[in-house]
Amino acid sequence: MLTLSQYHQRVHSQGQQLQQLQAELNKLHKEVSSVRVAHSERVAKLVFQRLNEDFVQKPDYALSSVVPGASIDLEKTSHDYEDTNTAYLWNRLSFLNYARPPTVILEPDVFPGNCWAFEGDQGQVVIRLPGSVQLRDITLQHPPLSVAHTGGASSAPRDFAVFGLQVDDITEVFLGKFTFDVQKSEIQTFHLQNDPPSAFPKVKIQILSNWGHPRFTCLYRVRAHGVRTSEWAGDSATGATGEPH
Numbered sequence: 001m002l003t004l005s006q007y008h009q010r011v012h013s014q015g016q017q018l019q020q021l022q023a024e025l026n027k028l029h030k031e032v033s034s035v036r037v038a039h040s041e042r043v044a045k046l047v048f049q050r051l052n053e054d055f056v057q058k059p060d061y062a063l064s065s066v067v068p069g070a071s072i073d074l075e076k077t078s079h080d081y082e083d084t085n086t087a088y089l090w091n092r093l094s095f096l097n098y099a100r101p102p103t104v105i106l107e108p109d110v111f112p113g114n115c116w117a118f119e120g121d122q123g124q125v126v127i128r129l130p131g132s133v134q135l136r137d138i139t140l141q142h143p144p145l146s147v148a149h150t151g152g153a154s155s156a157p158r159d160f161a162v163f164g165l166q167v168d169d170i171t172e173v174f175l176g177k178f179t180f181d182v183q184k185s186e187i188q189t190f191h192l193q194n195d196p197p198s199a200f201p202k203v204k205i206q207i208l209s210n211w212g213h214p215r216f217t218c219l220y221r222v223r224a225h226g227v228r229t230s231e232w233a234g235d236s237a238t239g240a241t242g243e244p245h
Helices: 003-050 086-091 102-106
Strands: 116-119 123-141 161-166 173-181 187-191 199-209 216-219 221-228
Touching: 102 116, 102 123, 102 221, 116 123, 123 161, 123 173, 123 216, 173 187, 173 199, 187 221
Parallel strands: none
Antiparallel strands: 116 216, 123 187, 123 199, 123 221, 161 173, 161 199
């Protein structure tokens, strides 16, 4: 049977052991929290790094940052989306607090919210190319579902058609109708029907539908691929369908 002195000593010893165990638990908790934060930061970094990476590996003639660069034909392009609650909407979704102009689709930054929005699910944009280009492919890019804000990718374009505008700035040549599938890669390239190859100073992207957003459609980056030339080789192309590759 323990004496009172022995009992106090045992209690004191157990108290020290508990304090040591608590200190070890606190240390372990800090280490786990540190690993969790580092993991989250690493995942976020990888996601946004992927958004900035270029998997297409083709010259982009719809890029505005080169000299000479592409530009938007505003007279032939749909109006920006306007709404009395626009500023509130973009803020609530953690987007930019102002609407972006259509020129944003000619820039490489595709962070969520850095897009051009037009009203409804149908609209168009006409891109003035840096010279005459024999168009071969069109690439559309939209942030993946993993980093999408409220509403997911419902504002992403779905069905769209591509036209080349001839030098008279009136005649349009149909180059294909395609579907941007939000369940697939965030960067999708579509092969155009342009055979025999014709060169165009402008290209029109006509959005025919989106993925369900009732008020507006967001267009992020559009790229135009082909061969720049000053020679015209034919001027007709009719009816086409294609698949992304």
